[in-house]
Amino acid sequence: MNEKQVLNDLKTIRQIMERTRQSVSSESGWFSVTGGMMWLVGFLSQQFLQEQLAGWVWLVGNAIGILVIVWLWVHSTRRGHVSSPIMRSVMLSWLALGVFAGLFAWLFEVRTTPHILLLVVVTIALGVVQIGLLFSYWPFSIAGVTIAAATTSAFLLIPDYFFLVAGLLGGGPLIIAGLWMVRSGT
Amino acid sequence: MNRNQALGDLKTIRQIMKRTQKEAGRHSGWFILIAGVLWLVGFTANQFVPEYAGWTWAAVNLGGMIAMGWTGIRLTRRSDVRTTWWKPIFFFWVILAAFAILLGWLFDANDSVQIGLLAILAAALGYVQIGAIFQSLHISITGILVAAMAIGAFFLIPDHFLLAMALLGGGLLIGSGLWMIRSRT
Numbered sequence: 329m330n331e332k333q334v335l336n337d338l339k340t341i342r343q344i345m346e347r348t349r350q351s352v353s354s355e356s357g358w359f360s361v362t363g364g365m366m367w368l369v370g371f372l373s374q375q376f377l378q379e380q381l382a383g384w385v386w387l388v389g390n391a392i393g394i395l396v397i398v399w400l401w402v403h404s405t406r407r408g409h410v411s412s413p414i415m416r417s418v419m420l421s422w423l424a425l426g427v428f429a430g431l432f433a434w435l436f437e438v439r440t441t442p443h444i445l446l447l448v449v450v451t452i453a454l455g456v457v458q459i460g461l462l463f464s465y466w467p468f469s470i471a472g473v474t475i476a477a478a479t480t481s482a483f484l485l486i487p488d489y490f491f492l493v494a495g496l497l498g499g500g501p502l503i504i505a506g507l508w509m510v511r512s513g514t
Numbered sequence: 515m516n517r518n519q520a521l522g523d524l525k526t527i528r529q530i531m532k533r534t535q536k537e538a539g540r541h542s543g544w545f546i547l548i549a550g551v552l553w554l555v556g557f558t559a560n561q562f563v564p565e566y567a568g569w570t571w572a573a574v575n576l577g578g579m580i581a582m583g584w585t586g587i588r589l590t591r592r593s594d595v596r597t598t599w600w601k602p603i604f605f606f607w608v609i610l611a612a613f614a615i616l617l618g619w620l621f622d623a624n625d626s627v628q629i630g631l632l633a634i635l636a637a638a639l640g641y642v643q644i645g646a647i648f649q650s651l652h653i654s655i656t657g658i659l660v661a662a663m664a665i666g667a668f669f670l671i672p673d674h675f676l677l678a679m680a681l682l683g684g685g686l687l688i689g690s691g692l693w694m695i696r697s698r699t
Contacts, residue, residue, distance in 0.1 A: 417649060421647055424657075431665070432617065435631065436623065454613045
């Protein structure tokens, strides 16, 4: 094998890596946009609607969000996008975060709605920062830190507007980071 | 390039991946071993000399950081595999620690048992996630076992929770670390 062949092969490997990264980036971006929309609608309803009605909005919003995420997943697989083992690892990592939040709520007796939502928001923010760190998606890490800082500050300083701030400054960065990833992946 | 050449190259790539994974596993084993020693000393101090526990933890953490840094540099120098992963992994643990401190503050974890439980659960979460991301079942299982032990001790022997964490949690980490180092050689 001569030098030219080696260089060509390396170029091909680099192209494959870039295509995989773009594909994962685009998929993750749409997941983030969907999550951000669910978050925005849920928290705004929590702020402005009665608690029972807001509960229904969360329920319906989550159901629609899950359906959209499943559809995105199936759609991307059918289009022949790269289904990488990395996505499975990321899913397991999110599952671990979910189990941690559940255990924490149980062991530390987190009972009220604002406290439960704060725990969920901070845990998701951690996950977003971690994904950004491990996959070098810096806007993701910045979005995660912004979410944690904004919601914690709102919870402590303006508790009456906690849901509004969590909706706008929590859902907003997720949507923006997701759109950035979609753009950079296309 | 013919078929044999292509197959040969793929074999080489697979060998490199395997060697990298082996090295990474052995490196992780050393860090888990050091963490186990830290837990053993720190939680034993919590149980028997609570008035000096804060200072003991500070000294133990400082010693642990130096030991981990020294081990990392030494292993990297000795190894023929170069990695750029240390930076994201380091920040991964820093962020996880910040998260645990934030939760402890927001949800009023006051006494040493609650703080200890939160720290253990956060560390266990880190092990499970690192194991999932680097596809190392051993690290994930270690994390799950540590969390299960902590919760069991919290409910069953609350008065000796800290001692249980020193012996069981620290022991498990030391044992897992040694096992990972030995099994990868």
